Amino acid sequence: MITAERKPLEELIEYVKPYKRILLLGCNECVTVCAAGGRKEVGLLASGLQMALLKSGISIDIRQHTLERQCDPEYVEEIVSMIAGVDAVVSMACGCGVQQLAMRYKDKPIFPAVNTKFMGASERQGVWAERCQGCGNCLLGETGGICPIARCAKQLMNGPCGGSAGGHCEISEDVDCAWQLIWDRLKALGKEESFVEITPAKDWRSGGGSGPRKIIREDLAE
Amino acid sequence: MKNFEPVIVAFCCHYCAYTAADMAGSQRLPYPANVKIVRVPCSGKVDALHIVKAFEKGADGVYVAGCLEGDCHFKSGNTKAARRVEYVRKYMEEIGIEPERLEMVYLSAGMGYRFAEVATTITEKIRELGPSPIKSATAGQTGQVAC
Incomplete structure (x- = not known):
């Protein structure tokens, strides 16, 4: 929401x-x-x-x-x-x-x-956390269902930075390191190989980099 | 203000404070008539909107009376009510009403004496604070004297 x-x-x-x-x-x-x-x-x-x-x-x-x-x-x-x-x-x-x-x-x-x-999800009663930045090209399928764009402070695409310690991000003890979460989940799913695959530089045009976005569904649009 | 009689709204949980008020009556314990009781099925039923509306409609003070900690009939209604009261107190500061005019108190059904004591203490505190600034502002606009 x-x-x-x-x-x-x-x-x-x-x-x-x-x-x-x-x-x-x-x-x-x-x-x-x-x-x-x-x-x-x-x-x-x-x-x-x-x-x-x-x-x-x-x-x-x-x-x-x-x-x-x-x-x-x-x-x-x-x-x-x-x-x-x-x-x-x-x-x-x-x-x-x-x-x-x-x-x-x-x-x-x-x-x-x-x-x-x-755009966030409810963590518990009265607490909402950011989960999606609408980048327009979802990569959750490769990252174990955890978004490095919305949840990594640096929006890194290939693993954590040096600021990840004890599962936390260097910006705050209250912020989980998204890449730690991704690694833990990939390991639990037995998909560690996804982690070593290099993700190329992201094309941000789909994420608002080329101006305001619009969706036109030909079958619905009048 | 010499002749000021505050209007105090007390949201009382059916399982504790309301029964305690009843007991205070049976024990012939006097408490100020300024306190207007609203019986609620649980203090957790009291919403921020109920409290804010009470002040808007002219209450000088409001308190929510719930069960003693750990004794809520619905497990945690009283702790939820306490958090809501805290939230409204902050909102009152934003509005410009002294947050001391709102309180959360805890009672058990057997505490008739405590009910009378709380009602008296809160009435006296509000009497000292004077009329709610909202009531005074409304009276100022309509040309009536706040009482």
Whole structure:
């Protein structure tokens, strides 16, 4: 999922204080799962904002709504009438949702309420860790299902650097060395030979190196 | 503030604090009428949103009363509630409400005396802190006097 964290209240107050009526818009997808911008977080932020603004003597009508998804035009279309009744929108979705809104509602100021972080997985309740950088050419099949691009600080392709010690990365004791994990897993699978195969320099064009990417499925695209 | 009577919301677990409040009543132990009890099936049921809403709607203080450590009927509801209370306290700082207005307390069903004591102590603490800044700001906007 795409992970995110709420922006500090102070920053959000600066965004909304010039307006009289705003719509706080959540998203039922990734940001709900990582507890950053779902229906509950919309309620919490609306309440917190309302109180913080009241303290500064500002009164704003904060309306709340949560869409099934903000990154799809079909869902964004649902809120035409709501948008018409407000001066600005604060989106609690990831950056994709914010941009989808901005593209559809061109005359309405749209602000992000969260900082979009990374594509991650849940390690345990309340903990999310980066697992994928969307390089566009997945090599997990060769690395025992552990990604050296997302999980190695240097994005090394052929084994660990000298900073790997005791299974940890030199940047922090809390970070596992991705190549140690890869080696352990390959060994457990009896696929040690994969480790000695030299991976050539990666072509980063598929990973955003040649500008914004797009997928076009001919059979689906209209 | 001389005539200030705080409004305090106490989220009380059905298996401990709520029964303790009942016991305090049976034992004729007085505790301040400022404390408004909300019975919950477990302190772990109390969400950050419930607490924040209580402050938004005019509470001067809030406390969550759960079972003693290791005694939760649902195993870990009380420890989850404590973590949530800590989270909301940090959020309150961001909003500009003194985090001391929110507390987590632990009781057992047999602690009628402790229930009355906690209710009294927290009421006195909030009385000293004065009206919640949110209540004062709302009163300022509507032209009412905060009480």
